[in-house]
Structures are given as C-alpha cells and as structure tokens.
Amino acid sequence: MLVDDLRCMFYIGLKDLRAYYFKPPNISWGIILPFAFVLAFAIRNPGDLRGLVPGLLALTLLFGTSSMEAIVIVFERRIGSLERLLLAPVRLPALLAGKLLGGMVFGLTVTLVVLVIMFSIFGAGGVNWLLLCLALLLSATAFSSLGAFVSVAVREVFEAQTLANFIRFPMMFLGGVFIPVETLPQGLQILARALPLTYTVESLRFALSGRSLGDAALDLVVLVGFAVVLFALAVHIMARRLE
Amino acid sequence: MPYAIEVEGLTKTYGQDQRKVKPVVAVDQISFQVWEGEIFGFLGPNGAGKTTTMRMLTGLSRPTAGRANILGFDLIHEVSRIKKRIGVVPERSNLYDELTAYGNLEFAMQLYGVPRAEWRPRAEELLERFRLSEKRDISFAKLSRGMKRALTIAAALAHHPPLVFLDEPTTGLDVMNARSLRKMIAGLRDGGVTVFLTTHYLEEAERLCNRVAIIVNGKIVALDTVDGLKKTAHNTNIVEITFESESGGVETRRFEDRDVAKSVQTGLAQANGRRVLAVNTLRPTLEDVFVKLTGLSREVMLAEKAGKEPGNAGG
Numbered sequence: 001m002l003v004d005d006l007r008c009m010f011y012i013g014l015k016d017l018r019a020y021y022f023k024p025p026n027i028s029w030g031i032i033l034p035f036a037f038v039l040a041f042a043i044r045n046p047g048d049l050r051g052l053v054p055g056l057l058a059l060t061l062l063f064g065t066s067s068m069e070a071i072v073i074v075f076e077r078r079i080g081s082l083e084r085l086l087l088a089p090v091r092l093p094a095l096l097a098g099k100l101l102g103g104m105v106f107g108l109t110v111t112l113v114v115l116v117i118m119f120s121i122f123g124a125g126g127v128n129w130l131l132l133c134l135a136l137l138l139s140a141t142a143f144s145s146l147g148a149f150v151s152v153a154v155r156e157v158f159e160a161q162t163l164a165n166f167i168r169f170p171m172m173f174l175g176g177v178f179i180p181v182e183t184l185p186q187g188l189q190i191l192a193r194a195l196p197l198t199y200t201v202e203s204l205r206f207a208l209s210g211r212s213l214g215d216a217a218l219d220l221v222v223l224v225g226f227a228v229v230l231f232a233l234a235v236h237i238m239a240r241r242l243e
Numbered sequence: 244m245p246y247a248i249e250v251e252g253l254t255k256t257y258g259q260d261q262r263k264v265k266p267v268v269a270v271d272q273i274s275f276q277v278w279e280g281e282i283f284g285f286l287g288p289n290g291a292g293k294t295t296t297m298r299m300l301t302g303l304s305r306p307t308a309g310r311a312n313i314l315g316f317d318l319i320h321e322v323s324r325i326k327k328r329i330g331v332v333p334e335r336s337n338l339y340d341e342l343t344a345y346g347n348l349e350f351a352m353q354l355y356g357v358p359r360a361e362w363r364p365r366a367e368e369l370l371e372r373f374r375l376s377e378k379r380d381i382s383f384a385k386l387s388r389g390m391k392r393a394l395t396i397a398a399a400l401a402h403h404p405p406l407v408f409l410d411e412p413t414t415g416l417d418v419m420n421a422r423s424l425r426k427m428i429a430g431l432r433d434g435g436v437t438v439f440l441t442t443h444y445l446e447e448a449e450r451l452c453n454r455v456a457i458i459v460n461g462k463i464v465a466l467d468t469v470d471g472l473k474k475t476a477h478n479t480n481i482v483e484i485t486f487e488s489e490s491g492g493v494e495t496r497r498f499e500d501r502d503v504a505k506s507v508q509t510g511l512a513q514a515n516g517r518r519v520l521a522v523n524t525l526r527p528t529l530e531d532v533f534v535k536l537t538g539l540s541r542e543v544m545l546a547e548k549a550g551k552e553p554g555n556a557g558g
Contacts, residue, residue, distance in 0.1 A: 001323055004356065011353040019341035080337035084398075086303055088354040089327040243305065 005094035012085060012098025013105065020068055021106040030067070030110040034059035041178045053118050054204035055177030058197055060114045061136065062143050062168060065107030069147025070164040073099055073238075075157050086242070093235050096148055100231070103144035108136060126210035135203035135216065138223040142196045145230035152238045176201040196226040247406050247437040248277035248300065252309035255295050259307065269295040271461035272309065277454075279405075282428065282438040284452035286445070288539050292461040293441040294334070294410060300439070301331050301408055314406055327355060330399030330407040334414065336391040340384035344375055344394055347383055348401050355402035369397040373427065389420030396427065406437045413447060425451060449529040459537050472532045481525040482506035487518040497525070 020026075038056045042049055073096075076082035085095050150164045174188060175181075175197030181189055192198045203219035213220075252272045258264035270292040277283040287293050298304040300311060302322040311318040313325045338347040348366040357365065370376045373393040378386060386394065392412065399407055412428065413421040428451055431438055442448050448455055449469050456466040465472055480503045488494040496513070498506040503524055511519065533539070 004323065004327070007356060008354055011350065015339070015342070015350050015353075018346075019339055079340075080333065080335045081339055083303065083333060084337055084351075085354075087301055087326060087331050089323045089356075090354070091323070242303070 008090035009098040013101030016102030065143040066147035069103030073151035132207035139200040142226040254308040281453040284448040284455035287458035330404035351401040484510040
C-alpha cells in the first residue's frame, strides 16, 4: 500500500508539473512578480540591496509554490478530474502530498533561478549551504501546504485566488521581506511571528550570512510545524468533503 | 460461476450527523450479486440511488451500513485493493484537457502501477482499439465529445481491470458514437470483463445487459434477466391488427389475452368484413416493465436529463 502511495504521489506531482506548472506564463510570473515588488521597494529606499535578497528569495518561493497550488485542487474538483485521483489506489494524504510535490518543485525551481541571478550579482561567499537548502525545502513544504489548505477550503477557483492573496499580501509586508520584523510596532511583531514567511526570511538571512544551523533551529522547527498543521488541516477538510 | 460483486444491506444516509438537516436515505438496504463476466444493468430514474450506489462500490463514498465484497475484497477494509482492480468511467468525461490522448493513458497506467515496459504498447493498443490512433498527440480538450468518451473508457481499461463500472456511458452522444460505444461495451464482456452499467436508456440496457436491477427511491424493486423481467411484468400477449377503415383509410387496434390465437380471433371478429392489412404480435419491452415498476415513462426519464439528447436510443 505504501508503494502505491509513493508511486501515485510521484506521478501526481509530475502530471501537475507537466499539465499546469511549467508553462511560460507561470514561469515568467513566478520570477517577475517578486522582482517587481523588491525593485519598487529598492527604488523608493535605496541602500543595502544585498539585504533584500533573503526577502526576494522568500517571496519568489511563496508565490512560486502557492499560486498554482491554491488553484489546482479546486480547479480539478470543479471539472471532475480530481475524482480520477480519488478512484486510484492511493490514500488521501498521499494524493494531497502529490499535489504538494508539484507546487514545491516548481517553487524551488523558480527560486533557484533567482538564487543564481543573485549570486552572480552579489557573490556566494560565506553561505551556509546546508542551512540554505533546509530553509528553502522546509519553506517550500510549508507554503505548498498553505496552498493546499486554501484550495480545499473553498469551492470556486476565484475564491481560492482571493483567499490566497488575502493571506499572502499581509504576510509579504509583515514577514520581514522589506522591513525587519524587529523594527515593527510590538503588536505587528506578534502578528508577524504567526506567519510562516517571517521564519523563511529569517532562516534565509542566517543562511546567506553564514550563520550556523543552530542559530536558525527555531525557524526551521516552526516551518515544520506550519507544514504539518496546514497539511493535516487540508487532509481533514478534504476527507470531510468526500463524506 | 463466482460473483464479481456481492452486496448485502448496503445503505447510504446523508446528513445523519447534522442536527439542522433531516437525514436523507439515498440507498436503502440494497442487496444483489453480479456474476463474473456479465454486463449488469442498474436502472432507475434520477435520484433513485444509482450514482450513490456506484460511488460506494468504487470507494468514493463510505456506506452508512451494510457490506459489499468486490472481486473477493471487503469494501470497508480493503478499498485500496479494490481500487487497484477496477476501472471506472464516470458520467462526465474527466480526463486532463492539458494532456494528449497518449499522455492521459500513460498517466492512468502510472497511477495503477502498470510496468513501464507496457506503457507504450498498451497505450497504442487501446488507441487503436478505440480508433484514436490518429489523435494520439492531440490534447484531450481538442477531441470531439464521442472521442473524449471513448478515451475515458480506454483510460479506465489501461490497467486491465477485470471489473468496469460505467456510469451513463452513452449519454449525450450522437447515434453513431453511441452505437460504436455499445459495440465496445459488448466487446468488453466478450473479453471476459465484468461490466456494471448504469443507464437511462432502456433500449441500451435491453441490448447489452445479461441482467438488470431496477432501483426506485433507494430500493431495488426488480432484478432479473431482461426476458425474466418482461415475463414478470406482462403475462399476456398483445396482438395489433391493422384494418382498412370504412372511409378507405387505415385503423389499428390492439387485442390482449394470454392466448395469442384468442387475441387474433377476437380481432378478426371485429373486422366485420373489412380487409385486414396486417397482424402483428407485440412483445413487451423493458420500457413496459420499467413503466410498470416505476410509474415513470421513457419520456419522463429522458426529460429528467435536461438538455441531453435521446437520439441515440435506436443505436
């Protein structure tokens, strides 16, 4: 049964990547949008451009993993093709994990492109590579789980887009992408600590400045927590819908 | 002959755990068996419980009560094993628009664990069998409705399932496509596949099915061979006699009796010297049985499928 689950998970992810993700508009949108935000901020507040790199990477990963992920499940449910997956010999958590996989691979791919561009501009000296990989992987899992949660929580594609933006945009401004969380008012700092993007930006900042894994341990643990809770909620909601 | 499906007291109630909603019993303690290698028809008007039953038997919905054994596996505890061995064609052709005809078949095989070496030959074989070889690299979105239906059936067969569930397979198709699909369905049985078929088209059930169950309001009201059902519903014979009318036109009248000869005698006696143009004995159809058991006519059944053309009935 586990073999069936793993096989289906892999091929569901692969099918989603082929059918939905790796299309020219998605790739360009996934890269251009975060660049546009960061460029706008940099023009308005010129200064430490290198300091914006963790935020740019985090934004690219957030939009890359969750944009399509938030739509795919609700879209397939509307057109009836999700039923094909539900009829296959795969358990629901593995089915959703397959959906997550598509979002994660796409998000990580576009983030990798941005990362290469950033390293070619600013250099890659003093980077903690292990921490960088862990931060990107765990963040991709958390954001993809967020996308899956949004997708199963609504009934229409436009509702998924609205809900996803309702969550992502405040996160973008409170999560330390443009303004360090420590400089926010106390109330907003508490709110920022409830957002996964804050921990992504923080852990990426640690990784790019060569800090140790131990320094970012709390961030990584919180990201795992977000991923587990959001994924469990998505499975629970979908299981209830199927009854 | 062993059973492919054994159902006992299967029940589905919706809204049972919701305080504000009155529970609705969609399927009410149904029991039946489907033999291996037969085409088993499941007929009934809209809302009778056909699709709910099929959703339970294919593992999409959990029964509220009762038990079912499919291909030797328990529906509640071994649903993954069942899913691996069945093919399902839902009412809506629901393959992936973005994938090609070949890509859709390949994905179906990947999900069901067909060995990689078989992907290409099996896909090519299915495309040829369903006359879709020329459309191999065309995306599903660009296929005609009939081709989409054929490819959906092909995808359900990709992993060689011994049991196939078909939900309204010919609904919405034109006469030629419907006829072609019926040949394919009959071909499945000839190849040893068991078919569980739900349909609104009584002629379709009559032509294809070895046995038929009729479900009304969640309960099975009849289950037999088509001939058996006809005998149960009509134990008289109908003779239709066409006379030349006194005005020179044509008049047709029906006479009903257990004895055909007596019906003919009665009819001829009423001819009163007029010329008899034709004498026909009419056999009851499945439609007659259905009308008698459900109280619905064929027209009402088709009207329930709003916007769906009954034009394929003669195929």
